[in-house]
Amino acid sequence: MFKTLDDLDPEQRVLVRLDLNSPVEDGEVQDNRRFDRHAETVRELAEAGHRVVLMAHQGRPGGDDFVSLEQHADILASHIDREVGFVADTYGDDAIAAIDALEAGDVLLLENTRMCDEELPEEDPEVKADTEFVRTLAEHVDAYVNDAYSAAHRSHASLVGFPLVLPAYAGRVMQTEYEANSSIATREFDGQVTMVVGGTKATDVIDVMNNLGDKVDQFLLGGIAGELFLRAAGNDVGFDLEGMDFFDDQWEANRETIESLLDERGDQIKLAVDLAYEDETDDRGEIAVANITEKDRAYLDVGSMTVDEYDPIIRDSEAVFVKGALGLFEDERFAVGTTGVLRAIAETDCFSVVGGGDTSRAIGMYGMDEADFGHVSIAGGAYIRALTGAPLAGVEALKQD
Numbered sequence: 001m002f003k004t005l006d007d008l009d010p011e012q013r014v015l016v017r018l019d020l021n022s023p024v025e026d027g028e029v030q031d032n033r034r035f036d037r038h039a040e041t042v043r044e045l046a047e048a049g050h051r052v053v054l055m056a057h058q059g060r061p062g063g064d065d066f067v068s069l070e071q072h073a074d075i076l077a078s079h080i081d082r083e084v085g086f087v088a089d090t091y092g093d094d095a096i097a098a099i100d101a102l103e104a105g106d107v108l109l110l111e112n113t114r115m116c117d118e119e120l121p122e123e124d125p126e127v128k129a130d131t132e133f134v135r136t137l138a139e140h141v142d143a144y145v146n147d148a149y150s151a152a153h154r155s156h157a158s159l160v161g162f163p164l165v166l167p168a169y170a171g172r173v174m175q176t177e178y179e180a181n182s183s184i185a186t187r188e189f190d191g192q193v194t195m196v197v198g199g200t201k202a203t204d205v206i207d208v209m210n211n212l213g214d215k216v217d218q219f220l221l222g223g224i225a226g227e228l229f230l231r232a233a234g235n236d237v238g239f240d241l242e243g244m245d246f247f248d249d250q251w252e253a254n255r256e257t258i259e260s261l262l263d264e265r266g267d268q269i270k271l272a273v274d275l276a277y278e279d280e281t282d283d284r285g286e287i288a289v290a291n292i293t294e295k296d297r298a299y300l301d302v303g304s305m306t307v308d309e310y311d312p313i314i315r316d317s318e319a320v321f322v323k324g325a326l327g328l329f330e331d332e333r334f335a336v337g338t339t340g341v342l343r344a345i346a347e348t349d350c351f352s353v354v355g356g357g358d359t360s361r362a363i364g365m366y367g368m369d370e371a372d373f374g375h376v377s378i379a380g381g382a383y384i385r386a387l388t389g390a391p392l393a394g395v396e397a398l399k400q401d
């Protein structure tokens with residue numbers, strides 16, 4: 001297992017990797033739950049009197065959201081109620097001068113790690129540890145903390161290089177995310193284990209079913225992925241109408257796998273019995289799946305009868321895991337499925353983990369309280385990997401110590 005902040009010596013110069021990757025609208029970085037979560041780690045380190053040097057990335061080179069971290073420093077400062085210095089440099093002379101000038105309790109954010117050429121190529125930790133970026137920064141700090149669980153599936157320099165050259169520790173976000181998201185593989189539950197799977201990516205749902213079929217008693221399906229399963233079960237749904245590109249490619253690529261999963265695991269898989277669509281007056285309309293005879297409309301949510309079927313299954317469960325939304329919940333008319341299952345989880349005292357960047361957003365959007373869930377993950381890609389038991393490079397590197 002990895003070491004945590006509880007194991008850190010006092011008065012250290014600590015280099016901390018966060019994941020502050022955020023939506024950017026018209027050049028403006030949007031505040032989001034990642035800041036709030038990482039604030040806990042940063043505050044704890046600063047209050048303990050460490051000198052805190054933060055690293056994070058934003059976007060990918062070439063993308064509109066590939067911007068400086070200057071705004072991130074201000075947003076983070078508002079979450080920790082103390083100043084966060086910023087230096088527009090990753091590991092050059094300016095960065096080193098700023099690090100060396102830190103006093104106990106000071107917090108400094110370095111520039112976007114992906115502006116450094118050595119950060120991105122996916123390479124082994126040994127290669128990353130030997131980069132100028134890692135070697136230079138390592139000389140000016142005493143310890144490394146990785147708190148960026150949601151980026152830990154990347155074998156990038158700031159995530160896997162430092163544990164080989166510095167004493168390395170997991171931050172509070174890393175610790176809680178790791179424990180909760182791995183729990184489906186590592187914990188034994190006394191009662192029924194249920195998994196709600198939806199969203200837009202069929203391969204995520206397939207991976208989960210292939211890897212967790214023996215751990216999960218019931219899979220409750222919805223979203224685009226659920227429609228593909230309904231189509232494989234012989235229903236006239238899951239076709240791309242004009243202007244859509246959700247279904248056809250995914251159907252071609254995954255049809256056989258979905259059909260054999262339905263064949264082999266049919267008893268564990270619950271499909272929607274009704275679906276919702278936008279009617280002629282722009283209201284929500286619903287139709288029983290059994291009554292769908294033509295591929296003439298897009299379905300944007302599971303229907304109310306489906307929620308009524310899923311609800312008691314959730315309430316009877318010992319543990320519930322959620323990956324992917326059951327509908328286009330960003331539009332209130334089509335949030336019934338997603339909020340229906342989330343409310344059922346919130347109202348029961350089952351162990352629960354909700355993940356997927358988009359899906360977990362529905363909790364705040366519809367006035368639910370994160371405290372009513374066991375764990376709400378801020379990870380997307382890393383969460384799905386953890387669920388399916390795939391190792392995360394950043395976590396493995398921390399464990400090496």
Ligand SMILES: Nc1ncnc2c1ncn2[C@@H]1O[C@H](COP(=O)(O)OP(=O)(O)O)[C@@H](O)[C@H]1O
Binds near residue numbers: 199224323325327
């Ligand atoms: N029937 C649907 N039609 C269009 N979009 C849908 C539908 N069902 C789910 N979605 C969309 O799926 C998105 C979540 O999908 P995905 O990215 O796979 O999950 P997450 O990011 O939560 O892991 C939501 O933003 C939601 O709008």
Ligand SMILES: O=C(OP(=O)(O)O)[C@H](O)COP(=O)(O)O
Binds near residue numbers: 059151154381382
């Ligand atoms: O936001 C992130 O991942 P996510 O979209 O899977 O949640 C991470 O910061 C990783 O970013 P990347 O997918 O550009 O490597």
